Amino acid sequence: MSDDRYEGDDWRAERVKDIQKTCDKFLAQTNFLVSATDDGDSKSAVKILITGAASNQKNIFLLHSIAEGQMLGPTQNVILICYGDQKASIILQEMVNELKDCFLPLLADVLVTTDEKEAFTGIKIALLLDSVANDERSSLGKYQDTFRMMKEYGHSFNYTGSNVKILVISEPVLINALILRRHCQAVPPKNIASLSLTPLNVTKYQLFYDSSSFKVAKKMDAQPDRIKNLIMWGDDPHTFTYDLSRSTFKEGSEWKHLPTVLANEHWVKNYLPELVKERIQKLASRTESSLIVLSRAVCEQVYSWWFGLPNNDIKRMGVESDGSYGITKGLYADFPVTINSNGEYNIVRDIEITPTHQLKIQAINERLLDYVHSIQDWPMFQQNQLLA
Template sequence: MAEPIRVVVTGAAGQIAYSLLYMIARGEVFGKDQPLILHLLDIPPMVGVLEGVVMELADCALPLLRQVVPTTDPLVGFKDVSAAFLVGAMPRKEGMERKDLLSANVKIFKVQGEALDKVAKKEVKVLVVGNPANTNAFVCANYAPSIPRENFSAMTRLDQNRASAQIATKMGVPITSVNNIIIWGNHSSTQYPDAGQGKVLVNGQWKSIVEAVGDNAFLEGAFVETVQKRGAAVIAARKMSSAMSAAKAACDHMHDWWNGTAPGQFVSMGVFSDGSYGSPKDVIFSFPVEIKNKQWKIVGNLPISDFAKSKLILTGNELQEEKNEALSVLDSN
């Protein structure tokens, strides 16, 4: 068997981590023959809960799990890790403004970036799940200058999964019959879920989603709005945020980053923008990417409609504003 790799999950006593840790430890992300040492990082008030999580992981009797390291010290949490799931963030409550969320989280991700820089492996893959994920990832990378910027990404896979599920339901097909739906921009209500490049398998034939659905008003209206507002809808219904689906999406994101995408298929990841598709440079922007040998590459030259372009400008502007706000919070500290 391979040597164990160290994987850290922050916010390890929280709701998302409760589903996520089990999926990782079962081998659903790094493979069924990859032993793991799990680092569980959380804040001091959560130590008691963390102890319970450690007991439960032991009681799962998972063959791949070699060791669990619970800690409240970022320098212990990030020591020698090959992959990091940054889930811990100030949670969004019903009616809370993203701007309030931003200033609280900037401080958290500065500390985590500095710790990653000091003690993590330089090839570490860092996935930011905690919201506002794009800007948190930007801050984290900013404070880890010795780790390549392309090793930081924000999760928009949950939005992609939501969008794919909407199309699968609309067409009455299994989720495996839908691919290449794109999430552009920010993991917020300005994101643009784009079915324009997507394909759906109908009666044994792959067709463009636009052609198969045959309803542009739906694809540019109800579909987009449902995906954009799905997180808020779950909070309204559960009185808690979408934990199970977020954990599954985090696994999907890291699995594909680690193992690559299938030929002809791409996935959505928030990554540092090079200005592709008219996006602002140097923000974490969600693009369609292909992945090979653990390296992502933005899919180029996709035909973008005028409607899509207007949506990309909107979400790009929001990301630029968030970045500027994050930098001003950092400057004032």
């Protein structure tokens, strides 16, 4: 049977359109694809901005994890917005094509853009992944390009408004979070946080926290999810110490104070740091493993920040200091925090600090101040003091 639509010079284009409509209808019926223009839940999809994803093609692990629901849960549709320059957009488009090939049900849409306004408008979550290649400059000098990007992003968030959660992942995370905070007038300070466990290398040392919980659980012959509220002080693998004063352990159906169950302070002080350090050295040499762990850490951090933590549970988070524990007010540092159901965090202020822990905290503060003072006079920061 002939069809008038397929006559003339444009018949091939019309035929392709019909085939595409048939495919889209089939995919929608089988729930393999959720279109951003469909009716229903996709209209409430959360827009997530990712900057710097092209800096490492293996960041596809993170994008895939978000689209699978590991960040906002198994029922929340998401729209991913990948932002970068023209060169980055070529790499990003390949990553996007790979995501589309997976037909992920929660992925309402994914967009690659070089347009600042398009990228930053209407987003609810921003993940800043930008990184620079290692070079021969000083430890902070090599990050000049990243610092400049943080300053520019601070102005870009004027398109976003105040209702956005920004997680800084690009190294050096605590310094980048501080720079962003000082140049970002539209977003409240409490909506800017970092993933860090150290000022200069989040990718490697984020592994410490997860590995520490795992080692404690193994010592207790239990699953890691039975250990909660493990607190770490220090910002370097050689100086980390562990505080179990708030830690709990689930024995049967009952949560118990971990120190009373473990009752082995010598193991915590001496063997736990060495066990974790050994594990990290092995993982850090395997880039792919580190990126998978980092992807999980980012998703878990945002999930906790978005939905809150139950029962006043504690987690470690890079946030702006209010002066607690002797950390200079205004610096970004890692603190134990609780997060309520509205996604608002509060620093836990009543933890009893031992002399050993206080020395670690003092060293952190001095190191962070040294970093800030060493870049404060750079031309890019002369109009905005990093610390008041």
